[in-house]
Amino acid sequence: MIIVLLLVLPLLASLLLFTGKLGKHSRDFALIASLVEFAVALVAGYAFTFADNKILNLSLNLKQLLDIDIIIYIDSISLIMVMLTSLLIPIIIASNNNREVRNHNFYALILLMQMALIGVFTASEMILFYIFWELALMPVFLITAIWGGENRKKISVKFLIYTVVGSFAMLIAILYLYTLTTPHSFSFESFYQLKLPYAVQVPVFLAFFLAFAIKIPLFPFHSWQAETYNVSPVQGSMLLAGIMLKMGLYGIIRFILPICPDVVAGGSLIFLPLILFGVIYGAIIAIRQPKLKKMIAFVSLSHVGIIALGLLSNNHYGIEGAILQMFSHGVNVVGFFLCYQMIVIRTGTDIISDLGGIASAAPRFATIFLIIVLANVALPFTNSFVGEFLILLGLFQSNVYIGVIAGLTIILGAVYMLKMYQQVMYGPQTIATQKFADLTTGEILLFVPIIICIFWVGISPSFVLQMLQSAVN
Amino acid sequence: MYAIITISIVALIVLFFGAIQKKAPLLPIIYVGLPLAFLLHLLEWNKNIHYYNEMYIADNFSIAFNGVLIFTTLLVFIFAPVYYKPVTRPLEDIYALILFALVGGLIMTGFGNLLMLFVGIETLSLSLYILAGSKKFDPNSNEAAMKYFLTGSFASGFLLFGIALLYGASGSMNLEEIKQYVILHQANMPGMLTIGLLLVAIGMAFKIGAAPFHFWAPDVYEGSPTLITTFMATVGKVAAIAAFFRLMQSSFGDVESIWKVTLTIFAIATILIGNLSAFYQDNVKRMFAYSGIAHAGYMLIAIIALKQEASGVLLLYSISYTIATITAFAVLILVREETGTFSIKAFNGLSKHNPTEAFAMTIAMLSLAGIPPLVGFAAKYNLFVSAIEQGNLPLVIVAIIGSMISVYYYIRPVIAMYANEPSATSAIDSSSNYKKQIILAAFLMIVLGLIPGVIVNLI
Numbered sequence: 001m002i003i004v005l006l007l008v009l010p011l012l013a014s015l016l017l018f019t020g021k022l023g024k025h026s027r028d029f030a031l032i033a034s035l036v037e038f039a040v041a042l043v044a045g046y047a048f049t050f051a052d053n054k055i056l057n058l059s060l061n062l063k064q065l066l067d068i069d070i071i072i073y074i075d076s077i078s079l080i081m082v083m084l085t086s087l088l089i090p091i092i093i094a095s096n097n098n099r100e101v102r103n104h105n106f107y108a109l110i111l112l113m114q115m116a117l118i119g120v121f122t123a124s125e126m127i128l129f130y131i132f133w134e135l136a137l138m139p140v141f142l143i144t145a146i147w148g149g150e151n152r153k154k155i156s157v158k159f160l161i162y163t164v165v166g167s168f169a170m171l172i173a174i175l176y177l178y179t180l181t182t183p184h185s186f187s188f189e190s191f192y193q194l195k196l197p198y199a200v201q202v203p204v205f206l207a208f209f210l211a212f213a214i215k216i217p218l219f220p221f222h223s224w225q226a227e228t229y230n231v232s233p234v235q236g237s238m239l240l241a242g243i244m245l246k247m248g249l250y251g252i253i254r255f256i257l258p259i260c261p262d263v264v265a266g267g268s269l270i271f272l273p274l275i276l277f278g279v280i281y282g283a284i285i286a287i288r289q290p291k292l293k294k295m296i297a298f299v300s301l302s303h304v305g306i307i308a309l310g311l312l313s314n315n316h317y318g319i320e321g322a323i324l325q326m327f328s329h330g331v332n333v334v335g336f337f338l339c340y341q342m343i344v345i346r347t348g349t350d351i352i353s354d355l356g357g358i359a360s361a362a363p364r365f366a367t368i369f370l371i372i373v374l375a376n377v378a379l380p381f382t383n384s385f386v387g388e389f390l391i392l393l394g395l396f397q398s399n400v401y402i403g404v405i406a407g408l409t410i411i412l413g414a415v416y417m418l419k420m421y422q423q424v425m426y427g428p429q430t431i432a433t434q435k436f437a438d439l440t441t442g443e444i445l446l447f448v449p450i451i452i453c454i455f456w457v458g459i460s461p462s463f464v465l466q467m468l469q470s471a472v473n
Numbered sequence: 474m475y476a477i478i479t480i481s482i483v484a485l486i487v488l489f490f491g492a493i494q495k496k497a498p499l500l501p502i503i504y505v506g507l508p509l510a511f512l513l514h515l516l517e518w519n520k521n522i523h524y525y526n527e528m529y530i531a532d533n534f535s536i537a538f539n540g541v542l543i544f545t546t547l548l549v550f551i552f553a554p555v556y557y558k559p560v561t562r563p564l565e566d567i568y569a570l571i572l573f574a575l576v577g578g579l580i581m582t583g584f585g586n587l588l589m590l591f592v593g594i595e596t597l598s599l600s601l602y603i604l605a606g607s608k609k610f611d612p613n614s615n616e617a618a619m620k621y622f623l624t625g626s627f628a629s630g631f632l633l634f635g636i637a638l639l640y641g642a643s644g645s646m647n648l649e650e651i652k653q654y655v656i657l658h659q660a661n662m663p664g665m666l667t668i669g670l671l672l673v674a675i676g677m678a679f680k681i682g683a684a685p686f687h688f689w690a691p692d693v694y695e696g697s698p699t700l701i702t703t704f705m706a707t708v709g710k711v712a713a714i715a716a717f718f719r720l721m722q723s724s725f726g727d728v729e730s731i732w733k734v735t736l737t738i739f740a741i742a743t744i745l746i747g748n749l750s751a752f753y754q755d756n757v758k759r760m761f762a763y764s765g766i767a768h769a770g771y772m773l774i775a776i777i778a779l780k781q782e783a784s785g786v787l788l789l790y791s792i793s794y795t796i797a798t799i800t801a802f803a804v805l806i807l808v809r810e811e812t813g814t815f816s817i818k819a820f821n822g823l824s825k826h827n828p829t830e831a832f833a834m835t836i837a838m839l840s841l842a843g844i845p846p847l848v849g850f851a852a853k854y855n856l857f858v859s860a861i862e863q864g865n866l867p868l869v870i871v872a873i874i875g876s877m878i879s880v881y882y883y884i885r886p887v888i889a890m891y892a893n894e895p896s897a898t899s900a901i902d903s904s905s906n907y908k909k910q911i912i913l914a915a916f917l918m919i920v921l922g923l924i925p926g927v928i929v930n931l932i
Contacts, residue, residue, distance in 0.1 A: 127854060130845065131845035131846050131850070132845075134844055134845045134850070135844075135845055135846060137844075138839070138844065142891065145887075145888055145891055145892045146891045146892060148892075152892060153888050153893070156888070156892070157881070157884060157888060160880065160884060161880070161881060164877060164880045165877055168873045168874070168876065168877045171873055172869070172873055175857055175858065175861050175866075175869060176861075176866060178858070178861065179861050179862065179864075179866070184862065
């Protein structure tokens with residue numbers, strides 16, 4: 001039952017917000033609703049840990065009424081993603097302090113998005129999954145199209161077209177696989193039992209890969225990403241980078257790995273180098289990027305590329321590391337966007353060369369920003385270190401050359417992150433940063449959960465990894 | 474049968490009140506008469522009654538589709554007072570013609586004899602020819618009526634010729650007897666029957682606006698008065714597709730080989746031409762004409778994937794298409810009232826002044842595009858699954874590519890409403906009454922999207 005609550009709670013809150021009855025209290029209400037949702041997710045996690053077979057599931061046979069069977073299922077991978085979603089949404093809602101322009105619909109869309117995301121991460125029926133997958137697209141598209149910056153129309157439509165093309169490719173693959181199941185069924189179980197010949201696996205792999213590669217995004221399907229992150233309001237970028245792109249990675253785990261194992265094993269020399277090229281490409285552009293928000297976009301492109309490498313490395317260290325890194329990346333990138341927002345609110349600019357000397361004016365902010373930057377660089381004792389280390393270990397075991405080159409990108413990561421930090425925080429103060437006020441207590445509170453996650457996962461990852469081991473096998 | 478009689482009587486009463494120049498009772502009579510007709514029709518549910526030597530069959534299929542047609546017409550009448558606000562005369566002719574067209578539609582869904590099919594189609598079409606030209610002093614309206622009449626009567630000719638050939642081959646116009654004949658001569662089908670079926674299919678394809686017989690649709694839809702376009706695009710199309718489905722299912726279900734390839738080509742061409750042409754339209758009304766063509770293509774898939782349960786799928790698709798189209802046209806009428814143009818720019822910033830209408834329009838557009846969890850998605854998904862179970866994967870792939878294209882043009886009004894600055898200075902005035910119907914339609918699209926199984930398993 002707790003799974004139903006996870007899904008229904010944000011939906012109801014979102015519907016209530018859409019009516020506009022709450023007026024000025026919309027933000028507080030949305031925040032409270034998302035905190036309650038987080039508490040429910042914690043209870044679900046607790047129930048999960050003490051469940052007999054480490055699985056929570058719910059199956060309703062409503063074929064007559066709904067035309068689809070509702071099968072919802074939480075295993076450890078789903079649980080991590082649900083935790084990530086319910087942890088980040090309150091932070092995203094609380095970070096919005098632009099009260100005048102963004103009305104109740106803004107928060108309603110965020111909560112609707114949360115419902116859809118949790119649906120994606122828990123559905124265990126193909127059509128249900130697809131419904132949530134598409135539903136998750138609409139809120140973030142509208143957030144970008146309505147509250148975005150310059151050129152928002154063109155860019156949001158571009159984003160929409162990219163993702164819809166991917167989704168429809170996935171739909172074709174789903175329908176095709178459905179014809180192969182006997183008896184016809186859309187449940188994940190029946191899809192996993194298909195033993196496809198190699199010649200069939202290839203087109204199925206390509207269709208799924210197109211959908212997920214666009215969503216993640218992987219090179220060469222990334223061209224919507226930087227623009228969309230740039231034009232979307234910060235909350236929209238957080239939703240996109242923090243949670244939504246994990247949908248693509250999650251899809252790889254759920255579909256590509258179990259349904260097309262031979263392609264993943266045999267074709268690694270074709271797509272791994274391509275993804276690796278995207279990782280390096282993103283890193284190099286990030287080094288040269290003059291605008292902070294665009295830089296975050298390319299950093300993200302580079303980081304998720306590494307996660308995808310781990311998932312497709314065909315090696316259980318790589319997969320475990322990648323799942324852990326999915327969580328860490330979500331936390332880190334939202335932290336990064338928060339720092340970005342603090343800077344933009346105070347200085348009104350996000351051009352790196354216009355900034356400087358913030359550290360002396362705002363020591364608390366400097367410390368927090370440094371922690372987040374170092375977490376992104378994957379310093380030991382931070383969360384990314386564990387994930388990236390495991391991914392690289394997995395890559396080395398499957399292919400030494402790719403492992404070596406992927407390892408080198410860590411150096412590039414240190415270059416762009418530390419270069420940016422140095423330019424923004426040290427050096428002489430500029431006109432923009434002269435009156436940089438330090439963080440208030442409320443703002444520090446926003447960072448607390450993120451920093452806890454950074455160190456907790458960084459110092460004792462075994463808790464999570466143990467949980468993952470059975471699911472990965 | 475009761476429905477046909479009741480609605481004919483209502484139409485006559487409307488004409489009578491028009492003749493004595495009483496305006497007030499016209500619409501109330503219709504508002505009461507149409508639901509009453511449907512209730513009487515429901516008495517025949519599950520009874521499968523055959524009237525007059527199987528001329529007319531009241532089975533669940535026809536009752537369900539008649540329900541769609543009657544309620545769609547009711548919605549059209551609800552929007553009528555707003556559309557005809559500047560007109561002072563009673564308008565009994567237009568109302569009565571709409572009702573007679575509806576009667577034609579009701580006959581088409583339940584025909585048991587090819588003659589009744591022709592009678593139904595002609596009743597519907599003749600009324601529509603006049604209605605298309607009912608804006609007497611507007612050259613576009615006249616052009617639409619003329620084009621529709623010329624091409625439409627040509628198509629009727631094809632249809633009639635086809636019926637004659639079918640009769641010549643099988644010796645009967647009764648669907649059941651044709652079916653017996655077809656089963657008997659399955660091995661060597663006479664050429665006369667195949668050609669007759671092809672000609673009938675061409676006539677029907679014209680009526681539903683399927684490519685390559687779709688050329689009349691954009692001009693006629695654009696030129697006709699918008700309320701009539703709404704009626705044409707919903708009732709006209711659904712009645713024709715239901716009739717086509719009935720014909721194929723009851724007589725030619727066993728000889729797929731002689732029509733499957735032709736219809737598949739029709740469907741693929743319709744989906745691609747409809748969607749690709751809609752892509753370039755700046756005039757929203759014309760865009761809906763092409764989108765209607767594309768949806769006719771999707772509905773053809775239900776005929777190609779002919780099976781018993783396909784009728785439920787077709788019903789769901791018809792409902793989803795009708796509700797969304799009516800909502801979109803209702804908002805379009807309002808926008809046009811205010812801005813005087815059908816251009817996409819007319820929608821700029823609508824959400825600022827009229828959030829309700831903008832919301833309903835968004836839901837309608839997303840439903841037409843087939844975005845989950847709205848009813849449009851449920852309909853498309855059911856359609857694709859039933860087609861794919863019959864092994865029509867290439868057709869489904871084309872249909873999915875078509876949907877992909879359609880997302881772009883359906884999203885354009887949404888973008889204009891939410892992201893553009895308003896061009897109109899004042900809010901569009903809409904009576905609160907009208908608002909309720911729009912909200913109800915949007916609500917239906919969401920609810921039916923959540924429980925499509927109810928409709929699919931209905932008949």
